[in-house]
Amino acid sequence: MTNNKDQSGVDSNSTPTPAQDAAESGVSAALAGTRASEPVDQDFVSPPTGAISLVDHREAEDTDQPAQGVVPGRPASVDESNQVTAGGYGVGVDAKYVPSSMAGPTRRVLRNVSEVRHFFRVNDTPVFFVGATPFNLLGLDRWVRNLSYISFYDGWDGAHPRIFTPKNKPAREFESGEDINNWLLRHHEVRALIDSRTPQGTRPKIALVFFNEETEEICEELGYDLILPKAQLREMLDSKLITTRLGNEVGAPSVPNILTTVDSWDALKKETTENNLGTDLVVQTAYGDSGKTTFFINSEEDWDEYKDEIVGQEVKVMKRINNFPVAVEAVRTDAGTIVGPFMTELTGYPELTPYRGGWCGNETFPDVLDDETRAIASDMVRRLGDRLGEEGYMGFFEVDVLIDLDTKDVYLGELNPRISGATSITQVTAGAYADVPLFLFHLLQYMDVELQLDVDEINERWAELAAVDVWSQAVVKEISPGVARIDKAPRTGQYFVDADGGLVYRRPALDWHQLQNSSEVFFMRIYGPGEFRWKGADLGIIVSIGRLQRDTGNGTALSIRAKHLIESFRDMYTVTPLVRPAGAKGSAGLKA
Structure with a gap:
């Protein structure tokens, strides 16, 4: 992409390790993510996900105890008010609570959306979404x-009836989202x-954001169905x-470009001039997070700064556009191919992220694109999706x-398979x-069904409905240097702005689906009391009806309302900074 941002969906390499960030302040971030009850005078490693961003998977706390009255793997009890009681969380009677005795015979040919809804309403095949957070x-x-979440962190502290977190989580360092997921899948708990939630003779379905060939091997050995395209295919298409x-x-053309290999500024300038790209350029390597593998070059000085990342490999060289x-x-x-709603991104806001150009949220609203541009962009995405199908790719992807x-031309940017x-x-x-939901x-x-759906009709309806929604989310990262132990953190749940304009916790909530208007917001805590934070750590996510940006x-810029929400949630954290005693070396001797 031509804008310098972290990869949407948070690539496993999108955030420096705590050790790298903490090195600037002379404090070892190897403590990050260890429990507050652990001693701090020995060599520690960073927490699971301590070395990576958690935006695509997250949350804090290590209890897997079910809420009172809730039996793991079974429907929670329903009271007379038609609400499920789970640790104080009011939950509507959704698909997960339909007794299996109500399920009719499974239909293996699905011809319309109504049949799709019924199929999942009575689904008996266990589906597990595995990740650092849900x-x-x-x-x-x-x-x-029968959909459940297996999460390393649990911001609900055991009160969400469908989230499972292992109790036994020794402090260790993970280098990527794939490492977290593979560790979870192998964990005995x-x-x-x-096993407890999978009927005999049934293979559970496993979904993840990040996975690799090791993940495939684990699932094959354990008898799980990994419901994702092959890792090798995904890796190829990620280029x-x-x-x-x-x-x-x-x-579905990209911004005017050439794919080439160059070894000097003169060679680069010669090729781009011959291809009418000029010398104000954007250069991308094949793989990696766009915020860190996209280089803006307009002079020999720029080339000298980035040449070590470019020379010796094929790159994409684009004309820089507004x-x-x-x-x-x-x-x-x-x-x-079914296309979802279009949305803008929150990128590089210093109130949210310490990384220039770093992705930190999304918005969808009626005027994201005009009707003509939306139709062109949707057609491009469908063309690309159909082409991916020819490569054997089936399932979810982001573009x-x-x-x-200046010209109103529409270009393909990046593909995230x-x-x-x-x-x-x-x-x-809507x-x-x-x-x-699109997913x-x-x-x-990846279920044993045959689809006979009218995809054209679905896409036309979704394009029409997309013009009525206003939703936004903002990922709140730690922006200050150093490492600190979190003593107090905001609870996961629903908040509202009171009559005095203050942000107040209203009640527990399992997700953001019950928000009614822009005076309410949902906050999902990531790191909580006893965890450690560092520069770039994901603290939590704000989800809101209503925009967080203004044109x-x-x-774009953050709105006054957005800044107030971000500041209010930050103010709910209290921490104890960690300092290095005089003369101490390494991580030994660190203390609060």
Whole structure:
């Protein structure tokens, strides 16, 4: 992409390790994520996910105890008010609570959305979303019976009836989201939980954001169905160069570019001049987070700064344009490609992230794109999705689309062949409630069903419904240097702005689906009391009805309301900084 941002969906390499950030302040971040009850005078490693960003998976606390009256693996009890009581959380009677005795015979041919809704309402096949947190698919259990979340962190402290967190979590360092997921899948408590919820003769379905060939091997050994495209295929399609070539094949062009190998500024300037790209350039390597592998070059000085990252490999060299980026998720199914709502991104705001150009949220609202541009962009995404199908790719993917503000041309940006950070917004839009959440079409590709859906009709309806929604989310990262132990943190739940304009905790909530208006917001805590925070650590996520950005005529800026929410949640954290005693070396001797 031509804008310098972290990859939507949070790539496993998108955030420096705590040790790298803490080194600036002389404090070892190897403590990050260890429990407050642990001694701090020995060599520690960073927490699970301490070395990576958690935006696509998250949350804090290590209890897996069920709420009172809730038996793991069984429906919670329903009271006379038609609400499920679980640790004080009021829960509507959703798909997950439908008794299996109500289920009719499974239909293996699904011809319309009504049949799809019924299929998931009575689903008996266990589905598990595994990750550091349940954020991406949180709330999907409202539609899918027998869907559970296996999470390293639990911001609900055991009160969410569908989230399981292992009790035994020794402090250790993970280098990526894949490492977290593989650790969870191997964990004896997790395996026991999956076994307890899986009928004999049934293979449980496993969904994740990040996975690799090791994940595939684990699932194969344990008898789990990994309901994702093959890791090798996903890795191939993750290349920005491959995306560019596939898009060109189907009439979904990228910003004017060349794919080339260059070894000097003169060679680069010669090639771009010959191809009418000028010398104000954006250079991308094939793989990696766009915020850290996208280079803006307009002079020999710029080239000298970045050449070590460019020389010796094929790169994508683009003309720099004045662009407006939008993100959209889609699903490639046997019946065709279904395109979700378009949304903008929150990028690089210093109130939210310490990283220039770093992704920190999304918004969807009626004027994201005008009707004509939306139709062009949607057609491009469908073309790309159909082309991915020819490669054998089936299921969920995210696409970044760039709108040239000077010419109004629409260009393909990046392809993320996975669930992304935008998924949480996609599944709460009007289209999701009129039909089903987009991710359910992904699930159908990996269930024993045949789809005979009118994809054109679904896409037309979703394009129409997309013009009525206003939702936003903001990822709150730690922006100060150093490492500190969290003593107090805001609770996960629903908050509201009171008559005096203050942000007040209203009640527990399982997700954001019950928000009614812009005076209410949902906050999902990531790191909580006893955890450690450092520069770049994900503290929590704000989800709101209503925009968090305002248009300035020269781009966007955070609204006054957004800044108030962010400041209010930050003020709810109290911490004890960690300091290095004089003469101490390494992480030994660190103390609060």
